[in-house]
Amino acid sequence: MSKSKENVVDLGKYIDQRVRVKFQGGREVDGILKGFDKLDNVVLDDCVEYIRDPNDLYRVTDRTRTLGLVVCRGTQVSFLAPADGMEEIANPFTDEAVAEEEENIRVES
């Protein structure tokens, strides 16, 4: 039986690295991980928030605002990853993309 008090992921390996944090409700920030606790509350330095499209609060623009040294609440965090580990791709869930993927699988098998 696994210990329930242990975290699945050790955030220690991201300390002093720039990470991207996404929140429930659509907010996104970027900052240098300086600390954390077992409830996934997080301290970020040089933090910036990505401003969202006013018409679609789940879509982020390139505009940012500077926040500085912040604490992010673990209860609201939905996602945390190294900032340089992300790139935008074309939507893989459109009907055309799904059909193409199924065709590729059929060809391979």
Place this chain on the structure above:
Amino acid sequence: MAGRLQPLELVDKCIGSRIWIVMKSEKELVGTLRGFDEYVNMVLDDVTEIEFVGGVRRETQMDQILLNGAHVCILVPGGDPTAVGP
């Protein structure tokens, strides 16, 4: 197991100073932090509540509040949202 700077330690250091709270929704508060609990419910003095409703920024002043921590997203110790544009 926790990393160098504990988040709740940083919040504790902020007691007595100004803090800027960003909620999950389009609402922010700036006030003097008097205290908080393990759920990060907070007591704040001299509060300015800032709401962004339909592109319009609206501010409300309040003397002392108990802020429910359930939807608190980001805490910025000593932060000043008037210096930063939305």
